[in-house]
Amino acid sequence: MTKFAISALNRRQFLSTTAAATIMAGVSVPKFAFGADKVVKIGFLAPLTGAVAAWGKPGLDGCQIWADWVNEAGGIKIGEDSYKVEFVPYDDEYDPGKARTGAVKLIKEDGVQFIMMLGGDPWPGVFPVSQKENMLFSTLLPSDLSPETTRLVAPCEVHPIYNVTGVEWLAENKPDLKTAVICAQDDSLGKPSVATYLAAFEAAGIKVLGDPIFFDPATTDFAPIMSKMLAVKPDIICLDTCYADYVHPLTEQAFQQGFKGQMISCTADFYPKMIEKTSKEFMEGFIFQFPDFDDPKLNEPHVNFKRPNEFYAEFAKRFGADQWSAVSWEYASIMDLWSDAAQKAGTTDPGAVLKAMQEGGKGKQAFGEAVWWGKELFGIDNALVGVWPVVVIQDGKAKIQQFKSIPAWWDKHKALMIKHMEALKQMYYQRA
Amino acid sequence: MTVELLLQTIVNATYAASYMALIAVGLVLIFGVMGVINFAHGELYMAGAYTVVALYAGFGVSFFVAVAAGLVFVGVLGLIMEYALFRPLRDNPLGGLIASIGFLLILQTIAVLGFGVQMEHVPPATQEKIVFANGVVLTYQRAYVIVATVVLLGALWLFLRKSKFGWALRACAQDREAAQLQGMSINHTARLAMFIGAGLAGVAGALTAPLVSPTPYMGHSVIITAFIIIIVGGIGSLEGAVLAAILYAFVYTFVTTIYDGTLANIVGLLLMLIVLIVKPTGLFGAKERA
Numbered sequence: 020m021t022k023f024a025i026s027a028l029n030r031r032q033f034l035s036t037t038a039a040a041t042i043m044a045g046v047s048v049p050k051f052a053f054g055a056d057k058v059v060k061i062g063f064l065a066p067l068t069g070a071v072a073a074w075g076k077p078g079l080d081g082c083q084i085w086a087d088w089v090n091e092a093g094g095i096k097i098g099e100d101s102y103k104v105e106f107v108p109y110d111d112e113y114d115p116g117k118a119r120t121g122a123v124k125l126i127k128e129d130g131v132q133f134i135m136m137l138g139g140d141p142w143p144g145v146f147p148v149s150q151k152e153n154m155l156f157s158t159l160l161p162s163d164l165s166p167e168t169t170r171l172v173a174p175c176e177v178h179p180i181y182n183v184t185g186v187e188w189l190a191e192n193k194p195d196l197k198t199a200v201i202c203a204q205d206d207s208l209g210k211p212s213v214a215t216y217l218a219a220f221e222a223a224g225i226k227v228l229g230d231p232i233f234f235d236p237a238t239t240d241f242a243p244i245m246s247k248m249l250a251v252k253p254d255i256i257c258l259d260t261c262y263a264d265y266v267h268p269l270t271e272q273a274f275q276q277g278f279k280g281q282m283i284s285c286t287a288d289f290y291p292k293m294i295e296k297t298s299k300e301f302m303e304g305f306i307f308q309f310p311d312f313d314d315p316k317l318n319e320p321h322v323n324f325k326r327p328n329e330f331y332a333e334f335a336k337r338f339g340a341d342q343w344s345a346v347s348w349e350y351a352s353i354m355d356l357w358s359d360a361a362q363k364a365g366t367t368d369p370g371a372v373l374k375a376m377q378e379g380g381k382g383k384q385a386f387g388e389a390v391w392w393g394k395e396l397f398g399i400d401n402a403l404v405g406v407w408p409v410v411v412i413q414d415g416k417a418k419i420q421q422f423k424s425i426p427a428w429w430d431k432h433k434a435l436m437i438k439h440m441e442a443l444k445q446m447y448y449q450r451a
Numbered sequence: 452m453t454v455e456l457l458l459q460t461i462v463n464a465t466y467a468a469s470y471m472a473l474i475a476v477g478l479v480l481i482f483g484v485m486g487v488i489n490f491a492h493g494e495l496y497m498a499g500a501y502t503v504v505a506l507y508a509g510f511g512v513s514f515f516v517a518v519a520a521g522l523v524f525v526g527v528l529g530l531i532m533e534y535a536l537f538r539p540l541r542d543n544p545l546g547g548l549i550a551s552i553g554f555l556l557i558l559q560t561i562a563v564l565g566f567g568v569q570m571e572h573v574p575p576a577t578q579e580k581i582v583f584a585n586g587v588v589l590t591y592q593r594a595y596v597i598v599a600t601v602v603l604l605g606a607l608w609l610f611l612r613k614s615k616f617g618w619a620l621r622a623c624a625q626d627r628e629a630a631q632l633q634g635m636s637i638n639h640t641a642r643l644a645m646f647i648g649a650g651l652a653g654v655a656g657a658l659t660a661p662l663v664s665p666t667p668y669m670g671h672s673v674i675i676t677a678f679i680i681i682i683v684g685g686i687g688s689l690e691g692a693v694l695a696a697i698l699y700a701f702v703y704t705f706v707t708t709i710y711d712g713t714l715a716n717i718v719g720l721l722l723m724l725i726v727l728i729v730k731p732t733g734l735f736g737a738k739e740r741a
Binding site: 067068069070072073076205232233234235237238239240242243244246247250263264267268275276277289292295296298342 | 452453455456459460463464466467563568569570572574575578580582586588590593661662663664666667668669671672673675704707708709711712713715716
């Protein structure tokens with residue numbers, strides 16, 4: 020009993036073993052390298068650990084597939100030379116300070132030519148670096164954009180404005196649903212999304228009952244939040260842009276507390292697990308915005324993402340279909356745009372690539388032709404906006420219902436959007 | 452607030468009080484007997500949850516067997532901590548605290564290496580639920596936590612009050628040197644305290660694994676709440692920890708339901724501040740230590 024459990028391990032050995040484990044954690048972040056004479060390095064600065072890792076790590080996995088395919092085909096031809104692509108990841112842990120350190124390291128030590136970020140809370144830490152180093156950055160969250168962010172583009176995801184398409188589709192297809200409640204985590208991702216949903220519901224003639232419910236990102240028990248939402252007996256529960264760690268327990272709570280109505284959310288990452296925790300019947304009709312890329316509708320001619328079904332199959336083969344998330348394809352689609360622009364510019368120089376990317380004010384966004392847009396909402400036309408899919412779970416599988424135009428909605432309802440963004444102090448001129 | 456919402460909130464608060472009490476009592480027991488502030492307590496909770504992830508969700512072992520395994524496994528982790536970290540630093544409380552922070556990082560790293568950074572999905576052991584009048588719902592999964600808490604804390608109370616080992620634990624918590632002079636083994640009582648304290652955190656994590664989405668970082672929020680609870684209850688008081696867990700859970704849950712979660716956090720901290728001003732020793736103070 021005196022030597023219980025550690026008889027074969029003295030204190031020094033124990034400490035050295037655990038120290039080794041800690042060091043291993045530091046070096047366990049994957050790095051991709053390829054043997055080639057000419058290599059262009061791309062920075063991947065996103066959360067790879069922590070609560071937001073679901074919107075970083077699967078994106079890096081997708082980039083690995085993208086790089087393998089491009090490199091196997093001989094690399095990217097830029098000017099007279101062909102370049103293999105190497106991604107250099109840095110885990111910012113969704114922290115501005117760490118993101119800033121990572122940006123400096125990627126630029127100064129690794130010599131990257133372009134840095135992809137998730138965006139959101141870490142961006143303010145990186146912003147001064149982008150200005151000083153003239154580096155080109157991308158974000159998945161255009162709410163990072165402002166007139167000052169001249170080196171930041173949102174060429175793939177136009178969060179949160181694409182959420183209007185889900186609400187618009189809902190109102191067209193289920194006109195009997197008239198009331199909704201919204202909840203979101205109280206952060207830079209949740210608030211602009213709440214403003215967007217409020218505008219979309221108002222435009223669709225759906226009444227939002229009570230104020231949106233903001234919860235602390237450290238929340239672990241979602242029963243009280245769901246009880247509060249269900250108390251007003253809504254037709255629709257809107258989960259806004261909650262992180263996957265919140266969408267799952269909130270959905271489970273809705274199921275357990277007997278909700279029978281419609282659910283809508285920006286994302287439903289790892290939805291098969293939600294079905295497992297609730298039921299196929301409960302999840303039937305769940306609306307969100309991110310398709311599985313084995314969806315046949317992604318083979319329609321307007322879709323620019325290359326070989327979507329093969330990409331999904333490869334992702335599932337390498338990492339497992341259950342690891343597919345909203346961002347698995349997004350960073351790869353940004354690389355398509357960057358690659359095209361670098362080839363057009365004949366150089367990897369960040370300024371020249373940006374200029375080539377935005378030439379003519381139009382671009383090939385993953386789901387179709389799009390325009391560089393955002394002056395009225397973000398103060399700068401650095402978001403590439405076009406159509407976006409509305410996805411519904413049917414018989415346990417996510418299926419694209421329709422591609423809907425974001426600019427068309429904006430032209431009709433922009434006053435509503437600006438009103439709600441201002442009310443939550445999310446317009447670019449209100450943000451600190 | 453409707454009657455239905457009021458009753459549902461009471462049910463929600465009862466569940467929250469249960470798992471918070473399990474965690475806080477373990478933390479108090481370790482502090483009371485060993486004089487160490489165990490910052491890795493949240494990660495012991497995480498380790499319990501991952502035991503269920505591995506055994507129940509991974510290998511299909513029965514949920515209750517996995518929960519029992521979580522208790523034992525995390526209890527053994529506690530023994531390792533006692534032997535490798537706290538015993539060599541017994542006369543250095545600050546050293547014990549720093550060592551526990553180090554152990555926290557090690558446990559997180561092991562979880563990351565073993566399971567990855569993503570949240571884990573643990574299917575509920577059952578989807579059955581009790582539906583009370585007015586449509587108030589208590590799922591069996593949550594009821595398990597409440598029942599287990601009552602049983603385990605009741606058993607602990609009996610153990611501490613009625614058994615020789617329990618008396619030894621209480622004696623060591625009151626005056627270690629005097630207990631030693633009476634022939635009690637400090638090492639033995641420390642091991643016992645660590646096994647029980649860690650095991651309670653482990654069983655809390657194991658029981659709640661299907662109700663939360665386990666991640667390697669899930670211990671963070673839990674440890675902060677546990678510290679608030681033991682400060683409010685009176686550091687070193689088991690009864691105080693239970694009472695404070697109930698008080699905190701009800702205040703937090705009601706404020707979350709009526710207003711919002713951010714305000715609930717502020718109110719929770721205010722509660723701690725008020726107790727510290729009015730009764731700096733906490734609700735039960737030092738006299739009622741284990």
